[in-house]
Structures are given as C-alpha cells and as structure tokens.
Amino acid sequence: MTTLLGIDLTDRPVLVVGGGPVAARRLAHLRDEGARITVVAPAVCEDVVALLDDVRWEAREVREQDLDGMWLVHTATGSPLADAEVAGWAAARRIWCVNAGDATRGSARTPALTASGEVLVGVVSTGAPDPGRTAAVRDALAEHLRTGADLRRRRRPPGAGRVVLVGGGPGAVDLLTVRGRRALAEADVVVADRLGPTPVLDELAPDVEVIDVGKTPGHHAVPQHEINRILVEQAQRGRTVVRLKGGDPFVFGRGGEEVLACRQAGVPVEVVPGVSSAxxxxxxxxxxxxxxxxxxxxxxxxxxxxxxxxxxxxxxxxxxxxxxxxxxxxxxxxxxxxxxxxxxxxxxxxxxxxxxxxxxxxxxxxxxxxxxxxxxxxxxxxxxxxxxxxxxxxxxxxxxxxxxxxxxxxxxxxxxxx
Structure with a gap:
C-alpha cells in the first residue's frame, strides 16, 4: 500500500531527469522546498530555462552514475522506457524515485498538495494514478482549511506564544481574508472587537477562549492599555492569540500601539491586513x-x-x-x-x-x-x-x-x- 511521508528535502541533492513542462513543474516545487537540484537532459524547455539560476543543468543524456549520492530522483523524460530504466537504477540503489511516465513503476508518488500555515496536506491515489480525482480531493480539503478547520497546535514548544492582528473587514464574514481565517483556525485565544465579522466567532472550536474587548461610542469597557496587557500575557503563556479587529488594523484601529506593546515585551507579532471599511x-x-x-x-x-x-x-x-x-x-x-x-x-x-x-x-x-x-x-x-x-x-x-x-x-x- 502507498503511504504518505513528509520528507524534508532542504539542502539535499535531488536529480530531475528530463527538461520538458512536467519536469519544469516538479522543479518549481523542489526549488521551493530548498532542494539542491541537478537536471540532466539534452535540451530543456523555456520554463526550465527560467529556473536555471536555482538548479544545475547537465546538457546530455542521463547516466546511471548520475544517481550517486541522490536522496530523490524524479524522472520525466517523456519516454516510458527511459523513465523505467532510471527508476530501475534508483531501485537498485535504494533511492526513492518518482516515475512521471508510470507512477506504478516508481517507488514514490507526487501528492496533490495544499497548505494552510504550518499544515501541509497531500493527497495520493493508492490505486491507478488519477490526477483529476486527487486534485479534486485536494481542492475540497483546501476549502475546508480556509473556512473552518481547527489548526491549533496540540504540542506547544517553549516560547511558542505569538500574537496575530487580523483585520476582519467591514462586517461580512466572507470579506474576511483567507489568511485571516487561517489565523483564526490556529488561535487558542481570540481578543475580539464589537465591530467586524463577529459571526465568525461562532465557527470556532468550543474550547477556543474568546475575550470581548469591544468598544461602543463613549464607552470603553476595556481601555487600550488593558488590551495590550491581555495580548502580551496570553502570548507569554505559550498561546497563539488572534486580535480580531474590524476593517484594517492600521486604519484607526490602534494596531500600531498593539504591535509596539508586543515587541517591547519580546512577543512575536504578525499583522494580517484587512479590507478597510473606509x-x-x-x-x-x-x-x-x-x-x-x-x-x-x-x-x-x-x-x-x-x-x-x-x-x-x-x-x-x-x-x-x-x-x-x-x-x-x-x-x-x-x-x-x-x-x-x-x-x-x-x-x-x-x-x-x-x-x-x-x-x-x-x-x-x-x-x-x-x-x-x-x-x-x-x-x-x-x-x-x-x-x-x-x-x-x-x-x-x-x-x-x-x-x-x-x-x-x-x-x-x-x-x-x-
């Protein structure tokens, strides 16, 4: 049975055999993962040429010794026979190999990926390859991650607390940005205003703590210095704190004061822009x-x-x-x-x-x-x-x-x- 492994390729040697559009797509992903990439192909397409600043290209046919020292091989020559031969060399050397010509004859498969913050989700088929089906499942999972998945950390390393200022937009929940929704999905605590997309709070997991610091005209039940203290104190307890504000945090939202309070206390802070009510x-x-x-x-x-x-x-x-x-x-x-x-x-x-x-x-x-x-x-x-x-x-x-x-x-x- 096929299993899904999260493999760290950062600064590890990877061989890509082939220089066509399929190879170009794989190269872009591998580059983003930080791999040290060698491309072996007699010629390459324009999309690969655009990536040559980040990869090494050997302009020739592949040889068996090209696999020496590699952690992963990706073959995409366009020839099923050539791909199968490279996959055989990889198997003999116990090197994982993605065979683009015939996934059933490789030792690894490329998943359809979607990411949300620190969570990466991959979908692979355990039977005959069906890219359309895996992409459809990936897209459904991506939509779930955007609109309501609980992405909170269950294990918190020391000093993991942080504050995220989220601009909630003018009021409609569907005008909250994708990044803002992701931050809420990762929140242990939400410090919320009266304005903005407050109905989104009903979508949070029951054990997410919501602290209401909303202000009404002429009545500030929780003064700004107290809001700053709450943000810092909650983050220092190792929690992910979302400060949900109406509009944009930096448009008359006093977001700058909250950022300063966090930085002065040594608390990591991030700002997620919002759609401004203005x-x-x-x-x-x-x-x-x-x-x-x-x-x-x-x-x-x-x-x-x-x-x-x-x-x-x-x-x-x-x-x-x-x-x-x-x-x-x-x-x-x-x-x-x-x-x-x-x-x-x-x-x-x-x-x-x-x-x-x-x-x-x-x-x-x-x-x-x-x-x-x-x-x-x-x-x-x-x-x-x-x-x-x-x-x-x-x-x-x-x-x-x-x-x-x-x-x-x-x-x-x-x-x-x-």
Missing part, C-alpha cells in the same frame, strides 16, 4: 470613492478628531472625496465646522450604516441637511460617512452624470433627497 463600505453601497471625471483622490479622517485644515480644503476645493469613520455621534459638529469654513451647503453626503451586511442602509442629503435627516431616520453606528460629488445619487446609473464622464455638481433637494 473603502469597502461605500463600495458595497455603490459609491466609488474615486470616479473618473468626478474625483481622483480620497481623504480619510477619524470623526472624533474633527475636521482639520486638510479635510476642509478637500471639501472647499472639491479636490477629493472625504470619508469619515466613527463620525455618527459627532455628525452635527462636523457639519457645523464645514459650513463655517465655507464648504458649499449643497455638497452631497451619504451615510452607509452596517455596510456589507444584511442590515446595510444608505441615507443621503445635502451637507446642510444631512444631520437633521440622520436624526430623523435614526442613523446609528457603525457607519461610514462619504462627503463629495461621488455621494450623489444616480452617479453610476446609465445616463447619469457619472456615465457621461463629467464632474457632477451638487444639485437641489430633489436630486439629493431619498
């Missing part, structure tokens, strides 16, 4: 933050910090779209500042609540009316505020201003109302 939430509502002929730049601000001169210049000159995060509770103050600074009262504004989720809602109006409209309809956080010509309704409708590729000017209440 871009994804408007996009989910059909609002492009840039649009040819309308605006070619955007400016992102934290609403609680107010509107600085750069943001006001953007609004007065209509030189870019202004995207405001965490601004719902201070919307009236932001509008007052903008109007006092001379921003056109008719500037279009759109507020997107709970973007990318089933509860998404868009509220639009002119700058001088948006605060009253938001209060009337009960706009609440989390929401992203978009200010500028791109927020006007109908921009992306056929025949609209955006369709014509010209700048859309602010219009009347009829244009900007619901």
């Amino acid at each position: 871009l994804a939430t408007p996009a989910a509502a059909g609002i492009p933050v840039t649009h040819r002929g309308t605006t070619a730049a955007f400016h992102v601000v934290n609403g609680h910090a107010g509107l600085d001169e750069a943001a006001l210049t953007v609004l007065r000159d209509r030189s870019a779209t202004l995207v405001v995060l965490m601004g719902v509770s201070v919307l009236a103050e932001l509008v007052g500042t903008a109007l006092a600074a001379g921003v056109d009262p008719g500037t279009p504004v759109a507020i997107v609540e709970e973007g990318t989720t089933a509860r998404q809602r868009v509220t639009r109006d002119r700058l001088d009316a948006i605060a009253g409209r938001a209060q009337a309809v009960g706009v609440h956080a989390p929401a992203v505020i978009v200010v500028g010509a791109v927020a006007a309704p109908g921009l992306l409708e056929a025949g609209g201003a955006g369709d014509a590729g010209v700048r859309r000017e602010p219009g009347s209440d009829e244009t900007l109302g619901p």
